[in-house]
Structures are given as structure tokens and as C-alpha cells.
Amino acid sequence: MTGQSIVYFDNSATTAMDPRVVETMTPFLCERYGNPSSMHRAGREAFQAMDKARGQVSAGIGAMADEVVFTGGGTESDNLAIIGFALANRSKGDHIVTTQVEHPAVIRACEHLNTLGFHTTFLPVDRHGMVSLEDLKSAVGKQTLLVSMVTANNEIGTVQDILAAAEIAHDKGAAFHTDAVQAACRMPLDVAMGNIDLLSLAAHKFHGPKGIGALYVRQGTPMRPIVHGGGQEKGLRSSTENVPGIVGMGMALEIGLAEMEESVERMGKMRDHLVKGMLEQVEGGFLNGHPVHRLCHNAHVCLPGYEGEMMVLTLDQAGFCVSTGSACSSKGARPSSTLKAIGLRHELARCSIRITLSKFNRDEEVEQFLGVLPWVLGGVKGAMDAMRGHCEGLGSIKR
């Protein structure tokens, strides 16, 4: 990536593009650059390519082609789902139910709706990050328009029971949205079977390009656009379509799903080995998130006594890319809202790291990581002891 060889273990932040996806996209970046709205052959060619990709995306989630709206990514899909649905259904209610373990794209969209006169219930979770279906039942009322529940959390990887949640929402007359950005190609998704009204995807989480996403909108669901303009995507998302991105997304999803069974099994085995190996090396260490209902590629561990950011930086020096949590918040000083929601004490939340695998990772990389970990832990311990000594020194000078 940067000349130095690296081991990339941060696949919940983003993934490497699959070379087959790059190959499919390349003509649309170079010679096949038409605007799909144009009537001439270049336009028609772009339109057909987009149409094929729409078919690939819809087939991948059990939808019909005209139920897929291409967007600029996961954040925009979540915003369109929540804000677009709420604004279109304003006369029927003013309440949204979501959870405390959503991505900021959902949380901030709901907070925005609150400024417009809606109100949102953020459901708590248990120590594994699971929402209680009883809590959900109690929270959904006559005024509830929409329940939005993440399929799988981006930090700790906990997978919710979205089928049961959708049923509860529908029984009470509310619609159901799920943010499946982390789940796609890591577990099966079927909107028809799951009785889902709205579902968000982002291509860069499954070896596709960045800056392209999709929102599934069940036929007949009333929606209002949040981006206004030329009326592309049946008026729900104006702007000239990102044809190379769309073509890449279609191919990435098709490949990801065709290879999912094998890749999920392989990632799961690597993940389990990694977790075991890490926890053996740190007394009192534990896995964050649900032990069973979790994404196959996610190892989010608390290593008490080892500060997470120092771990990330020291591992970086050793050639490993890992994260303290979600990429979006890891540069900010704010503690992770997900770790807070599962009740992890601040000192322990600070000592957590997230390792997320992909189908491109190999067993040898996991072994290399476990091999280098004692050195990394020693380095972090040394740096933390030195800092502590320095602070104590400063304290005695002040006194």
C-alpha cells in the first residue's frame, strides 16, 4: 500500500477493492463515460450497464430491480431511509425508534429529525450489544412511523434479530429499516424473507469502490427525496449517476455473495484463532460483543492495562493496520457510544482494539500478528509506565 508491506486488519473501516471489480469498472472510467440520461449511444450504453448493476444488487438482497436506489454511500442511504421516510409520512406520526448501537449516520439522522419536531427513542442494549425485543415492543406506539435497527454493529460486530424486530414493527403498524452496511457479504440478507421496508448498503465494505451505496425501498413505500435536482433514481436521488461506482458495486456484491459461504467460514476460523491467541497473552482480557451472534470477521477485544490508541500506533509500526473502534470516531476524543451502551467502564473501553478480517487475509498473517504481539504489548507497557512515571514526576514538582 505505502511501499512497506502491511497486513490490513481494518476491514470494517473499508476493504481493498477486488481486482475483478476494478477490471469491470475501468472501461466506465475511460472510454465508456456516457451519462445514463443521454439519448445517444454512449448514454444508452451507460444506462444499460447501470441497469445490469441494479439487477445484481437487487438479486443479491432478494429485491426487485426497481426497488434499488443508488446513493453516495452508507451514510446517505441511512439518511435517505430515515429522513426521507419520516418526511413523507409526517401526517401519520412523529416517532422513530432506533437503538444506542447505531452508526452515527443513523443517530445523527434521527437527531436531525428531532429538530424538525419528531422524537426518537434510542433503545438500550445488554452487555453483548443485543437489543431486547420486549423493550422494542414497549417502545413502538401508535405514533411510531419507523423502527431503524442496525443488522450488525460496526464496532463490536453484534448481529441483531432483525427478522423478529421487523415483525414487531409491522405488527404495530410501523415500517422497518435496517442498516446492513457491515452485514453485506458477511451474512445472508433477504429483504423479502426478512419483511424489510428499507435497507442500506455501502460498496466499499465488500471490496467495491468508495462513494457508492444503495438503499432498498420496498415497492409502494412512501418516500421523499433529501437531495433535489434533476430527478434521477426515480426522483429519490438527483445527480448524474456514478456509473463506474454503480457497475463496481453490482460486481462486488455478485462476487461477494458467490464466495460468501467459503469466505465466512474461513474468516470465522481465523477470527476465533486470533481471539484465542490474543486473550491467552493478556490476563483479564475478554471479547467485546456477542460471543455467538457476531459478524464472522470481527474480533473486538479488551486488553486491560494496554491503551487502545497506543496499541494501534505500535501495531502500525509493526506493519499491522487495526483500529480502536469505528474509523469515523477513532480520530476524535469522544468515547465510543457503542462501548458506553454495553456498559463497558471508560478505563476498559480505552483498552479495546478492533481487528476486522477480510477474505483476502491469510492464516500466515494471523500467525505473524500473534507472533509480534508480545513485542507490541511490551512496547505499549513500557511507554505507559514511562508516561505514568513522567506524570508522577510532574505531580511531585507541583507539590
Ligand SMILES: Cc1ncc(COP(=O)(O)O)c(C=O)c1O
Ligand atoms: C454500520 C454502518 N453504517 C453506515 C456507515 C457509513 O457508510 P459510509 O462510510 O459508506 O458512508 C458505516 C461505515 O462505517 C457503517 O459501518
